[in-house]
Amino acid sequence: MQDIRRRPDLMLISSVSVIALLLFWEAACRLQWVDPLFLPPPSDVFARLAGMWDEGVLFDHILASARRVMVGFAAATALAIPLGIFLGTSQRARAAFDPILSFLRPLPSMSWIPLSLLWFGITETQKYSIVFMGTFAPALLYVIEATRNIDPLLIRAARNLGTSGPQVMRHVILPASLPQIFSGFKVILGLSWTCVISAELVAAKEGLGFLIMNGKEFFQTDTVVLGMALISVTVLVTDVVFRFVENRVLAWSR
Amino acid sequence: MVTVDKPMISIESVSKSFGEFQALDRVDLHIPKGEFLVVLGASGCGKSTLLNLITGFERPSSGRILVNGREVRDVDPHCGMVFQQYALFPWLTVAENVAFGLKMKGVPAAEREETARKFIEMVGLKGFEDAYPKALSGGMRQRVSIARVLANDPDVILLDEPFAALDAMTRQVLQEELTRIYERSGKTIVFITHSIDEALLLSTRMVVMSARPGRVACDMPNDLPYPRNADVQLSPRYIELKSQIWNIVQGEVMRSLQARADR
């Protein structure tokens, strides 16, 4: 994506391709090739967008979903980093945790929904918990992997300079593994969105997943498509923000 | 100046095996305080292993090592190591790298900065305090590495072929600087190299090790005068020492080639 910004000819092709697709889609609907109930034309989707903007509810939905992503993601990553570093360094601890992790990792976030509803009810905590349960295990594994991939020479040098065990974890292993952790967490961020949307499909009263679900109930396919488009855009925006943070924190590794 | 009474480093009948392979075989070596010892030898003669035993990265299979009267049981900041690959922390600036050991010891920030600045200047990198390692050349990185070890004020400095990856000119500059630092600080130094010239240039004492298993083949003092400038390097005594070492080393190389062929 970065290269494309420097190639105006490629940017032109991309833009034209998008416009062509939208025009074709609009035409297909207008010409009744497709029943608008099954696929609304882009003009309908935009009209719905404008309507929601006027009502002032658009940002409520976007922010609700974004908030759930951020809280769940923050909780999962904040716990995954120290625990992952610890597990990455200790073979014994890894042996103790491995069975639990192997069991948790393959579970998709949706499978946690029934339990989470029992434990937390219809609260925001329930949504956060879905994101957490869907992302914690993979995040942890990313951190462990990153920890084990750092140059052991750095640890030797640190210990040679008089660094104690815990200090090594905090002052050497953590910063050294950050680049790999960050790239893994980009994936986790995308995963968080998936979790939030599936959580919202079941028991929410606002949010982008709710928008899709509610639209479906009333056969407002344009709302469904709008919800999908908004998810896409919002995820891209959060990606950009993430990348920005990454570039600042990891300036030393570029 | 070399003092003779209690040795700084005592290597007492040390053997080290890695499984079947015996890296060192009953090495005895006593290094007094202020010695600049250079260890010469072909690859696989256990030079690096010896250094790793002194720092505590490895434990001897038999025998023991004492540094400053205390037995080495674990990694010890009393023996500061300079690695061939520099091992600088890429996320820290030059100054932060140099101050690292002090920070771990809990030295307050202002004092750390000042000490770091002093040693950065000593290795000739004044002005580069806020640079990151990735922006530095190999020679500069090695200087930071040396400054980092010095700032920690160890009793012993160990260097494992520190200049091998550098070009000849940088190497020469760094050799001169190391010698200056040695003269100013009076620290005990153990230096590993392949190069006979480097050994002659830097050392107060030279040890040649034989390979497979690693043993001390020859242990001789280096009485060349300081500074070891061009005149000294062309003097007859230099040539004499060089030819002595050369014969010994050659003999060892032949022996190890033979041993490999016989296998």
Add this chain to the structure above:
Amino acid sequence: MSLRTTRRQFIQGMALGAASLALPMTGAVQAAQMQAIRYGGSAWLGHYPAWLALKKDYFKEENLDVSWESFGTTSARVSALLSGNIDVAVTAAPAALSVMARGSRHFAIIGVPENFGRVEGLLVRDGIEKLEQLKGKKIGVTFASSAHLLVLNLIEQAGMTPGKDITVLNVPAPELPAAFQSGQIDAAAAWTPQFNAIKAMPGVHVLADDTSFELYKEYGVTPGPDVLVARTAFLKEHPEAVKRFLKAYFRANEQLKFRPETAVGALTELTKLSETDQLEMIKGADWYGAQEQVNLLGPGSKYIDGLQKLAEIMVGFGQIDKAPSVREWVDPTYL
């Protein structure tokens, strides 16, 4: 319906609805004589007549080979109907109205099975006698359902605003009893069986049921009445078969109305309820027989006017964009 089934059917329904274009498929004709009809149902009481007719061979006697497809949610069922995977179904009117609001002519309303107004309503703890007392509190209801519409309407009738004066939370139907019991919500709007379950809790009573709905007194229309719908293409191709279907269908309907005990055995196979609970369920609804259908669906009927008004209420709540002309979708010619 368990949450698991609902979600599975939702995914199925979404896949069906979204993947296919609007080309209705004709049902497969199996044997030479027997007409195949695919019916979409669930364990909901609105499907009792169809199930009963199937199990008691009423359909067979009319030379009809009716197959049963299960769908956990109304929208899944409607999607299946639209994409031609089923031919006939009972669905909640709001879902049908939503599709009609989009101008889709894929189906027609051919009958009204029953009225379950007495087993859907707003349940509160003793001490609450008026809706105003719920100001600042939380009502739990499944969004986009008849109970949801009831709640919104009740709040409006009391002169309050949902969201501002009272919080309305989206709670999936199976979670309502637990949410109410644990105090996460102060009131619950549900339909049977959750309605019965919550009502049975100590210190709980019904604040209002469907009969308090704005349209009920005048039109007899509850917030989410069930309607029997069929695919327009199927109706065109097999009009005679549809007539026979309805004959068998209302035969079962009348059995439920007049001799409910005889239906319990067959129905428990569908619902897995105990016999006493099953009987209670049947009796909880008012079943409309064949004669009543003319009054309900005939030209100028108040019921259709009521459905029209229902559509307008839904527009008012922003659930559909414009009210369709409901009468255009009603086809009583098969009765």
